[in-house]
Amino acid sequence: EPEVTQTPSHQVTQMGxxxxxxxxxxxxxxxxxxxxxxxxxxxxxLVSFYNNEISEKSxxxxxxxxxxxxxxxxxxxxxxxxxLEDSAMYFCASSYRGRRTEAFFGQGTRLTVV
Amino acid sequence: xxxxxxxxxxxxxxxxxxxxxRCNYSSSYSPSLFWYVQHPNKxxxxxxxxxxxxxxxxxxxxxxxxxxxxxTSFHLTKPSAHMSDAAEYxxxxxxxxxxxxxxxxxxxxxxxx
Numbered sequence: 750e751p752e753v754t755q756t757p758s759h760q761v762t763q764m765g766x767x768x769x770x771x772x773x774x775x776x777x778x779x780x781x782x783x784x785x786x787x788x789x790x791x792x793x794x795l796v797s798f799y800n801n802e803i804s805e806k807s808x809x810x811x812x813x814x815x816x817x818x819x820x821x822x823x824x825x826x827x828x829x830x831x832x833l834e835d836s837a838m839y840f841c842a843s844s845y846r847g848r849r850t851e852a853f854f855g856q857g858t859r860l861t862v863v
Numbered sequence: 864x865x866x867x868x869x870x871x872x873x874x875x876x877x878x879x880x881x882x883x884x885r886c887n888y889s890s891s892y893s894p895s896l897f898w899y900v901q902h903p904n905k906x907x908x909x910x911x912x913x914x915x916x917x918x919x920x921x922x923x924x925x926x927x928x929x930x931x932x933x934x935t936s937f938h939l940t941k942p943s944a945h946m947s948d949a950a951e952y953x954x955x956x957x958x959x960x961x962x963x964x965x966x967x968x969x970x971x972x973x974x975x976x
Contacts, residue, residue: 753906780962791969792907792953797962805962840907849895849914849957852964854907 751775753855755841761861762831770826770858772841780847781824783816784854785809785837792840798824799847831862865890865958869967877975882926882941884970886954889935896937897955897964898928907953913937924948949974 754773762768774781783795796806798816815827824843828835838859842852870885888894898910911922918930924947928939937954954967 782962782964784964784966792966794963794965799962807963842907848962849959851897851909851912853909854899856906 751853753841753843753853755839755855755858757858758856759859759861761863764833764862765830768828768831768860770828770839770841770860772824772826772855773822774824774841774843775845775853776822778843778845778853780804780844780852781816781818782842782844782852783826784840784842786840786857787834787837795826797847804847828860831860833862836860836862865894865956865961865965867954867956867965867967869952869954869970871970872968873971873973875973875975876944878946879943882939882944882948882972884939884952884954884972886937886939886967887935888937888954888956890956891958891960893959895957896928896930897957898922898926898937898939899953899955899966901951901953901969903950910939910952944972944974946974946976948972 756771781798786792794807796810797804817825838857840857841855844852866889868887896913899907911920913920913930921927926941951969955964
């Protein structure tokens, strides 16, 4: 069964460093997403990406964050100058049709900023 | 703006007894609704979805949910709990004018032998 894969599963980084979280969405999906879940809190939407551009983003997704689909298979989330409060589980997701359809999630990357 | 409220943060049941996880939503007249499950140290798995077809939706592992527009509810049920059902369950809404999924705060289901 096709699945969304994320690497690494766990990343520890020092405050102020840049991190790149990687995802391989399901191959025929057209819509890509990043969500995050701070420990003990809700899963929150960060950004959606379609046709090689951001289609929607949340207030959380400020200039510190960027996304890219560099090669037609990978989908990355870059966090510049990480802060302690960026520590969270980051989930990548993809869907075939976008709006009002289900998204398929990866296993998540646990980011710990120290 | 759309939102979901999961009415119970924790639910405990005995194995073999029914499960009821409650969810109320706020949305436009035509939302899409989903239940996802998260097992410890695992990702989010889709259990079932409602997208304006049949109001009673069947999902994986014996779960089902009923969309009740008059009550703005989408409660998740299972006739007989299994130990492997112990997990965190999220009710999720999506509206016609947005790409994003809005998650509830989650309900932790415990199943006792």
